Amino acid sequence: MRLSFLALTISSLLVAGCNDAPKQAEPVSPTTTAAAVIPKAQSAAQLYQQATQILFQARALNASALGLSEEVVGKAFNTELENYSAEAEAQLRQQLNAVISQLAALPVPADAVEAENQAVMLNIMQYYAGSNELPHGYIDSWMGHSAFVVNQINGPTIDMAGALQNSHPVSNEQDAKNYLSRLEKFGTALKAVEQGFTSDAEAGWIAPKILLEKALAILDGYAGGEATEHVLYKDFAKKLDTLKDLSAEAKQQYLTSAAVLVEQQVQAGYQQLAAAVRAQLPKARTESGIWAQPGGDKFYAYSVKQLGDTDLTPEQIHQIGLDEVARISKEMDSILQAQGYKEGSVGARMTALNNEKRFLYEDSDAGRQQVLDDLNKYIAEINLRMPEQFATKPPYPVEVRRIPVEIQDSAAGGQYSSPAMDGSKPGIYWINLRDIKANAKFDLKTLTYHEANPGHHWQVALNLAQEHLPLLRRVAPYNSYVEGWALYSELVAKEMGMYKDDPFGDLGRLKAELFRSVRLVVDTGLHAKKWTREQAISYMAETTGTTESDVVSEIERYMAWPGQALGYKLGMLKIVELRSYAKEQLGDKFDIKAFHDLVLLGGAVPMSVLDSKVKNWVAAQKV
Numbered sequence: 001m002r003l004s005f006l007a008l009t010i011s012s013l014l015v016a017g018c019n020d021a022p023k024q025a026e027p028v029s030p031t032t033t034a035a036a037v038i039p040k041a042q043s044a045a046q047l048y049q050q051a052t053q054i055l056f057q058a059r060a061l062n063a064s065a066l067g068l069s070e071e072v073v074g075k076a077f078n079t080e081l082e083n084y085s086a087e088a089e090a091q092l093r094q095q096l097n098a099v100i101s102q103l104a105a106l107p108v109p110a111d112a113v114e115a116e117n118q119a120v121m122l123n124i125m126q127y128y129a130g131s132n133e134l135p136h137g138y139i140d141s142w143m144g145h146s147a148f149v150v151n152q153i154n155g156p157t158i159d160m161a162g163a164l165q166n167s168h169p170v171s172n173e174q175d176a177k178n179y180l181s182r183l184e185k186f187g188t189a190l191k192a193v194e195q196g197f198t199s200d201a202e203a204g205w206i207a208p209k210i211l212l213e214k215a216l217a218i219l220d221g222y223a224g225g226e227a228t229e230h231v232l233y234k235d236f237a238k239k240l241d242t243l244k245d246l247s248a249e250a251k252q253q254y255l256t257s258a259a260v261l262v263e264q265q266v267q268a269g270y271q272q273l274a275a276a277v278r279a280q281l282p283k284a285r286t287e288s289g290i291w292a293q294p295g296g297d298k299f300y301a302y303s304v305k306q307l308g309d310t311d312l313t314p315e316q317i318h319q320i321g322l323d324e325v326a327r328i329s330k331e332m333d334s335i336l337q338a339q340g341y342k343e344g345s346v347g348a349r350m351t352a353l354n355n356e357k358r359f360l361y362e363d364s365d366a367g368r369q370q371v372l373d374d375l376n377k378y379i380a381e382i383n384l385r386m387p388e389q390f391a392t393k394p395p396y397p398v399e400v401r402r403i404p405v406e407i408q409d410s411a412a413g414g415q416y417s418s419p420a421m422d423g424s425k426p427g428i429y430w431i432n433l434r435d436i437k438a439n440a441k442f443d444l445k446t447l448t449y450h451e452a453n454p455g456h457h458w459q460v461a462l463n464l465a466q467e468h469l470p471l472l473r474r475v476a477p478y479n480s481y482v483e484g485w486a487l488y489s490e491l492v493a494k495e496m497g498m499y500k501d502d503p504f505g506d507l508g509r510l511k512a513e514l515f516r517s518v519r520l521v522v523d524t525g526l527h528a529k530k531w532t533r534e535q536a537i538s539y540m541a542e543t544t545g546t547t548e549s550d551v552v553s554e555i556e557r558y559m560a561w562p563g564q565a566l567g568y569k570l571g572m573l574k575i576v577e578l579r580s581y582a583k584e585q586l587g588d589k590f591d592i593k594a595f596h597d598l599v600l601l602g603g604a605v606p607m608s609v610l611d612s613k614v615k616n617w618v619a620a621q622k623v
Contacts, residue, residue, distance in 0.1 A: 067420030079181035170239035190269035223270035303563030309480030314528035321520025350545025394461030484571015
């Protein structure tokens with residue numbers, strides 16, 4: 001039965017000192033996302049602080065995920081959710097642009113370190129301010145200006161619930177009250193998402209129909225069922241259970257309140273948003289690329305520059321992808337031939353390999369646990385070898401976790417989330433276990449090196465630890481740098497000997513690199529060459545031999561995230577190019593540990609900045 005009758009008992013929570021009984025929250029004013037007036041600042045440091053506060057007051061859950069203090073954010077935020085209405089998003093961007101104007105007017109510092117800080121911080125602010133020409137979409141705390149506020153893979157409809165689960169600890173009673181406060185605001189937050197979505201749709205900017213249909217499956221999942229079976233209720237109950245100083249009676253009162261809030265705010269909010277999305281489905285596009293949106297060509301050009309971090313044209317990028325596909329396929333063919341796999345295309349042989357029982361985990365709970373155990377083993381093995389190539393170790397641990405079942409159908413095969421800056425949460429390497437055949441044993445070493453060490457975790461955790469950098473630089477999400485580093489890390493693992501006597505593991509590595517090269521082809525294909533979804537799926541599946549479930553979710557991911565898939569290969573190629581340059585210039589004086597420190601300890605930066613840093617470092621080493 002439904003839980004509306006529990007509202008009658010909600011006032012008992014007042015005994016525990018919480019807020020009033022749940023009610024429909026007042027509409028959130030856009031000014032609650034950041035200070036309404038941007039005061040004139042006298043220094044670059046003050047402008048850095050202003051930009052930080054503007055961004056994190058607008059992205060309270062992201063502030064919680066990073067473990068930021070109220071002092072850093074500039075206000076109390078642990079009871080807040082985001083406001084993604086069109087008006088609030090416009091105000092966020094206007095306020096950031098006001099700070100950008102002030103910072104751009106300052107003279108370039110004479111000190112080289114401060115000059116780099118100022119240049120990178122100006123670039124980060126522009127990243128979060130988005131395109132001045134395109135009002136549609138929303139500002140994502142990781143990907144900057146993103147196309148669709150409702151989609152099947154990320155955005156507030158998925159990220160808000162995920163952040164409560166993964167980034168809102170309940171270590172004491174006040175944390176529990178804050179969790180309930182956020183539940184109470186969920187309906188209003190989702191209403192703001194609806195306003196942003198509807199505003200874009202009325203202007204003709206609406207995601208492809210297949211993406212909205214899959215987004216609706218997620219919205220319906222969060223909207224339905226008994227409140228006490230909802231993922232947020234169960235998460236709160238699990239966290240509440242760890243509070244040893246709270247009486248059983250008090251815990252039950254909190255749980256009673258949570259059940260009502262989940263039903264009246266969370267589930268009702270998702271139901272209302274789902275209805276709004278269904279109402280717009282007839283307008284949704286059948287075309288797969290961003291080119292079909294009003295101003296879509298401009299948006300893609302902007303995304304190529306921001307997320308690919310390149311001045312190359314889509315046509316040039318497409319050709320680089322084709323060339324890399326040919327090169328890597330030749331290397332894979334050599335290994336396959338040596339192992340006795342001689343018939344058919346590389347993709348066909350990889351498909352056959354992926355069906356061999358010896359490479360598959362058991363399709364059971366025990367088999368899925370074995371996947372998690374093996375990933376932890378691979379991390380432990382490479383951690384022992386990291387000092388061979390890396391001088392500086394990050395202070396934060398990494399954990400392996402399964403992607404939640406609620407979102408696994410549209411999620412990537414693996415992904416990573418950052419530790420909290422205060423150490424309250426580790427870095428998390430997420431693995432998707434929806435389809436056990438999508439996790440062939442020969443693939444998982446490489447995925448681990450990409451997501452954990454020496455890939456995302458090593459880089460992101462070291463970045464967070466650089467306390468001398470402005471906060472926004474410590475959390476900078478530059479796509480080409482971050483993803484390029486993770487793909488470069490797969491090559492480093494090969495060079496470290498992690499695939500010695502493991503030809504199938506090395507084949508998995510090449511398959512992963514091939515996959516990233518194919519991304520250059522299909523992303524530009526979808527968004528510049530007007531490929532269909534089916535054309536892109538067919539090309540990726542035939543070329544890589546990847547399981548169909550993974551290929552479909554990947555292609556739909558690129559449809560939702562124009563340009564993001566470009567960063568991996570383009571960033572890796574740039575890092576390899578700079579390493580080759582340094583080796584050639586320095587000869588015996590080249591130190592791989594020093595090179596890796598140079599790349600990592602300055603934090604994520606635009607690739608043009610990294611290019612200058614490496615060339616300046618090489619020149620200094622020659623003296």
